[in-house]
Amino acid sequence: MAAAAMTEEKVxxxxxxxxxxxxPVRDIAVGLFVTVVGGVSLWLILRxxxxxxxxxxxxxxxxxxxxxxxxxxxxxxxxAVPEKKSPSQTAHHTKPQQDNSVHIGDHASxxxxxxxDCSPNIIGGSPTVNCGPPPPPPLQYxxxxxxxxxxxxxxxxxxxxxxxTNIVTQPVxxxxxxxxxxxxxxxxxxxxxxQSVGHDTRDSRRWFVTFxxxxxxxxRPLLVxxxxxxxxxxxxxxxxxxx
Numbered sequence: 246m247a248a249a250a251m252t253e254e255k256v257x258x259x260x261x262x263x264x265x266x267x268x269p270v271r272d273i274a275v276g277l278f279v280t281v282v283g284g285v286s287l288w289l290i291l292r293x294x295x296x297x298x299x300x301x302x303x304x305x306x307x308x309x310x311x312x313x314x315x316x317x318x319x320x321x322x323x324x325a326v327p328e329k330k331s332p333s334q335t336a337h338h339t340k341p342q343q344d345n346s347v348h349i350g351d352h353a354s355x356x357x358x359x360x361x362d363c364s365p366n367i368i369g370g371s372p373t374v375n376c377g378p379p380p381p382p383p384l385q386y387x388x389x390x391x392x393x394x395x396x397x398x399x400x401x402x403x404x405x406x407x408x409x410t411n412i413v414t415q416p417v418x419x420x421x422x423x424x425x426x427x428x429x430x431x432x433x434x435x436x437x438x439x440q441s442v443g444h445d446t447r448d449s450r451r452w453f454v455t456f457x458x459x460x461x462x463x464x465r466p467l468l469v470x471x472x473x474x475x476x477x478x479x480x481x482x483x484x485x486x487x488x
Contacts, residue, residue, distance in 0.1 A: 385411045386419070388482040393470070400428050400472035408467045408482055415460035418485060419469060420453045425477035427452045433468040435459070 253442035345391070388408045395403035408419055416439075421430060430452040445451040448470055454469065461467065 257451040302470060322377055332440065381412055384414055384484045386484050387411070387484050388471050388479075390479050395472060397429070397472055398409055400474060402473045402476050402478060404471045404473075404477070406469040406471065406479060406482060410461050410463055410484070413460055413462055414484065416455065416457045417461040417467075418453060419452065419456045419467065420481075420483040420485070421469065422470060422483070423452075423471065423473070423477045423479055425473060425475050426450055427473055427477070429472040431457075431470045431472075433470065 300399060386408055388406050391405045391407075393403050393405045395401055396405075406421065419432070421427070426449045427444065430444075432440075432442075432454045437458070439455075439457035441455045452471070469482075471477075
């Protein structure tokens with residue numbers, strides 16, 4: 246018994262206190278280590294899942310800068326567009342038309358010596374000439390006479406007259422005047438509508454032939470034959486009666 250008591254270790258109060266604090270500090274240190282190691286391991290495991298996906302990305306657009314309302318935007322000189330002028334603006338730059346008209350005051354008269362269809366006049370400030378198509382020349386006949394053999398036994402003498410006109414005429418009138426009495430007269434050649442042959446009842450030296458159609462053309466002369474009992478001379482071939 247005495248030996249057993251001697252082998253018992255003596256425990257002081259300070260040693261007992263240290264023993265009591267040694268166990269909790271150790272447990273706390275172990276807990277902190279486990280917590281840190283566990284946290285780092287968990288962060289390494291969850292790190293790939295922390296990257297943002299395109300669907301979760303939010304794009305924030307900043308408003309574009311605009312000039313203040315008080316300062317109007319200007320266009321660089323190289324890009325400036327020329328202003329188009331309207332016809333009403335350009336009309337003011339045209340040269341005014343000169344007025345050449347003659348203004349007549351009160352108690353004044355105008356004397357114009359020109360006359361005819363093409364007389365010049367001043368109308369509306371500009372000289373004008375009122376002129377229509379030129380009138381046709383006066384109708385005239387030219388003729389050529391030739392003695393021919395009479396085809397009629399009752400009349401011994403005959404003359405062929407080739408008549409030509411200078412313009413187109415219709416209806417047609419051809420008058421023949423001789424110095425002796427004419428017995429008969431014919432026209433050749435063709436079909437003449439509404440034809441009439443006769444003479445002046447007071448003077449048988451004047452004969453005529455008329456027809457409505459065809460027209461008498463300058464390039465188609467007519468052949469008129471005059472028959473008589475005596476030799477005669479043709480004095481005139483006229484386009485109108487009474488010449």
